[in-house]
Each structure stands twice: as structure tokens, then as C-alpha cells.
Amino acid sequence: MKSLLEKLNIQPVNAGASTGADGWLMDKNGKELVSYNPTTGEALAKVIQATPESYEKVASAAQISFLKWRHLPAPKRGDLVRDLGNALREFKEPLGDLVTVEMGKIRAEGHGEVQEMIDICDFAVGQSRMLYGLTMHSERPSHRMYEQWHPLGIVGLVTAFNFPVAVWSWNSALAAICGDTVIWKPSSYTPLTAIAVTHIANKVMADHGLSGIFNLAIGSGRDVGELMLNDKRVPLVSFTGSTSVGVHVSEAVARRFGKTILELGGNNAIIVSQNADLDMATRAILFGAVGTAGQRCTSTRRIIMHKSISKDLTQRLANAYKQVQIGDPMKPDTLMGPLVVNTSVEEMMDAVNKAKADGGEVLAGGEMLSKLGPNFVQPTIIKMPSQTEIVKTETFAPILYLLEYETVEDAIRIHNDVPQGLSSAIFTDSMREAETFLSVGGSDCGIANVNIGTSGAEIGGAFGGEKETGGGRESGSDAWKTYMRRQTNTINWSKELPLAQGIKFGD
Numbered sequence: 347m348k349s350l351l352e353k354l355n356i357q358p359v360n361a362g363a364s365t366g367a368d369g370w371l372m373d374k375n376g377k378e379l380v381s382y383n384p385t386t387g388e389a390l391a392k393v394i395q396a397t398p399e400s401y402e403k404v405a406s407a408a409q410i411s412f413l414k415w416r417h418l419p420a421p422k423r424g425d426l427v428r429d430l431g432n433a434l435r436e437f438k439e440p441l442g443d444l445v446t447v448e449m450g451k452i453r454a455e456g457h458g459e460v461q462e463m464i465d466i467c468d469f470a471v472g473q474s475r476m477l478y479g480l481t482m483h484s485e486r487p488s489h490r491m492y493e494q495w496h497p498l499g500i501v502g503l504v505t506a507f508n509f510p511v512a513v514w515s516w517n518s519a520l521a522a523i524c525g526d527t528v529i530w531k532p533s534s535y536t537p538l539t540a541i542a543v544t545h546i547a548n549k550v551m552a553d554h555g556l557s558g559i560f561n562l563a564i565g566s567g568r569d570v571g572e573l574m575l576n577d578k579r580v581p582l583v584s585f586t587g588s589t590s591v592g593v594h595v596s597e598a599v600a601r602r603f604g605k606t607i608l609e610l611g612g613n614n615a616i617i618v619s620q621n622a623d624l625d626m627a628t629r630a631i632l633f634g635a636v637g638t639a640g641q642r643c644t645s646t647r648r649i650i651m652h653k654s655i656s657k658d659l660t661q662r663l664a665n666a667y668k669q670v671q672i673g674d675p676m677k678p679d680t681l682m683g684p685l686v687v688n689t690s691v692e693e694m695m696d697a698v699n700k701a702k703a704d705g706g707e708v709l710a711g712g713e714m715l716s717k718l719g720p721n722f723v724q725p726t727i728i729k730m731p732s733q734t735e736i737v738k739t740e741t742f743a744p745i746l747y748l749l750e751y752e753t754v755e756d757a758i759r760i761h762n763d764v765p766q767g768l769s770s771a772i773f774t775d776s777m778r779e780a781e782t783f784l785s786v787g788g789s790d791c792g793i794a795n796v797n798i799g800t801s802g803a804e805i806g807g808a809f810g811g812e813k814e815t816g817g818g819r820e821s822g823s824d825a826w827k828t829y830m831r832r833q834t835n836t837i838n839w840s841k842e843l844p845l846a847q848g849i850k851f852g853d
Contacts, residue, residue, distance in 0.1 A: 424474025608816025
């Protein structure tokens, strides 16, 4: 752990709040937070969390910085985000390793997450020169109409443990080029990665004589989170987490007429047709269901397979699961590390028992691996007679439910019959089936793929989902618009004052 911090040029700190201006805010009244290694259970470090007083210092600094930052031309803001991306390139290996040590995903995925941060910085640099508005033809003579986009303000960012740094970059890189400042409340399971990223980002800003752009406030949702939700200086809150907490976030922010980006639960399915390439489907399912130990919002949780190929596909999956190396995520041969905390293990075992009670048959896994550590489990396959309530419930663990169908219409009905609507896929070589799945009556998810799994979205497309997933969009496409305010402008360059709709008012 010490060597990782040294590679990241981080001196040990015990504070959990930073504006980048005066280093770390030391608050003697802050509560202690311990970060644990989920692989070994050992304590990694202690952090003193933000109090209302230190949050106020962070928010005030972010607001003051915003009033200056918004005046810097967007392409110049993009130049600074380019420097941030280059700094992340420099520290990719130690930062990726820190993600693995603190969160538990395998090393390849930890490094991949940092690469995603680099990619979104590159994307944001280009976007900084493409904050386009529109021009419209006015119905009034000698009038010009157009729209433009202005910086919004402070963006409050609440991230989850499973992508402890990538989701920060999705929001922060775009918010920065849009002229906003950020206050980040990371997961209490992963404070050290947040501290490391904040060090890197604020060093880049300091090199340009800036501070208060990327701000950090570590603390519980009950403390720091509630302050952010009710802070009128924060016009936008981006929240990643459970649907139940997302409801509260939405209600609290809406009460003060703020905006939200909600990235909530996913219960992602793959339809496997009788026309599918089963080799491809098996590989995609394995990564989608087992990657990150099933702790991605895009993890594959349901397989809806045609009856004619169900026996073959089930056997292929069972064989593939036998090959999964489970253990220390820092070792190169490991494909699945631990769950982040032991309560996640308990929730998984509870779901397995409920599935059994509903008539489910465990075909692979289903057990804890206590010899490896308290947070290790076997990835699990359960054949279900129907889509019961537990199948419709997102369990953040490596459980894969197998269901059968007879027609593609039945498959889509089963697919859509869950509260969540994030990611989806179909494996088929039939153009008709593929287009049916992508049509208006097909998948009801925000992401729909053909012959690609549910997990591993590219940063160029907008990321997010519908229904209880929350409707938010982050990352690519035109997601940048959420971080700005739209303004419609009309300029009258005539010497007359005609009214719209031909209205006559007085002489």
C-alpha cells in the first residue's frame, strides 16, 4: 500500500475533504473512516470524514472558483482536461492497482477503468470545441434567432464503489469543459482511490494557477450526501447507486428545482436465439456475469434462451464456469476477485435460497468460499422455471438466472418484464430477430446490443437506462448538454418592433 502511494506521489493524509487550494482540510470533529482490502480484510488506511463545516468550506470554494472558471473559453478548459488525461496516463499502473486493492476487481479491470478515464478526457477535449447551439429562422423580418449553452454551476457527484474512479471522470471531464466545478462524494468503501484522483487532478490545476475545480468531500450519505442534495448552490446532482436511494435523491433535489442524473439499478438480460453463434454468446455471457464479480450495473443477470438450444448453451456455460479462477485479484490468472463487503455475500446467499424456494435448480456455484476470505463466493448459475420476483430483483453479485422461451416475442416480453431498464443484448444471426429486438417494440433499455454482451460500454455513446434505472445519461453523445443551461436568443436588427404570431398591440 505504501509503495502504491509513493508511486502516485501521495503523502499520507487523514483528511477527507479538499478544494485543492490549501491542501487537505483538517477537521478535528470529523468521524474516522477505515478503508479495507476486500481480498484480505486488512485495514488499508484511515480517513477523517468531512463535517458540515468542512463541506461548507468545500462548497464555498467550488462556488468562488466557478464564477471565474466559467469565463475561461471552453477550448482553453479543454486544454486543462487534456493535461489531466496525460497525468492519468502517467499514473495509470499505480492508480489501476489501487483500484484493485481497494475495490477488489481484477488487475486488468482496474487498469481498464483508468484507461476509461483517459478516454473520456480525450473525448472531452474534442467536445470542448463542439458545444454547439442552433440557429433558427425567425418569423419576424430582420430578426435572428439562435440558442447557446452556458455553464451551469457546481455539479454534485455521488459515485458507487464498483467503478470508484471512472464514473468521476465521466462527469468531471465533461463538467469541466462545460465550465462547471465539481464536488465529489465517493463511496465510503473506496475513499483512497478518490484521494488519489483528487491529488492528481488538483496538481494539474495547480500547475495552471487554479484551484477549487475538482473538489472532494468524503462522508456518509446521511451527512455529506444530504448537505449536497439540499444545497441550492448545486444545480445538478449526478448519483450512481441503488434505486431506493435514487428515489430519495430525485425527490430531495427536485424540491429545490435542481436537476439530477440518475444511474441506478440494472437487471440486464441476453436473449440467445436458436440462430445464435453459441461460442460468441458463451464468451460474452461469461464476462458479463462474472466480470467484477457481478458488481457492475451492466452485469448480465438473466439469460433468456430458446428451448431448442437451452441444453447445449447450459452445458457450455457450466463448463466455462468451471474454468473461472477465483482468488487474489492482483494475480494475472485470476478472473474473479471478492465481493466488496461481507454483507454482499449475505445478500447473494439469501437470493440463492429464494431462487431455490421458487423452484430454481443450481447448476453451478452457489456457495461461499470462506477458505479464500470472508468476501469470496462461487459464481452461480440457476435454472429457473419462470421469472419469479427474485429474478426481477437486482442482486449485486455473480448470480446468473437461466430462462427459456419459444418465440422472439415471448423472449422480449420476458426481457422487458422487470422494473429496471439499463443494458440488454440479443445473440442471433437473423437480421429479422435483431431488428425486432432493436425496434420500438423491442428492448425497453437505454442500451441494446446485437451479438455483444451487456457489459463493457464504450465512452462514445450516452450511458444510462430507463424505468427504475433512472433515465440519466452520462459519458458520450450529447450527454454534455445536461451540464449546461440552454438559452434562446433573439436579436432584432431592424427599426421596427413586430410581435410574434402577428399580434397587434396598440399603435
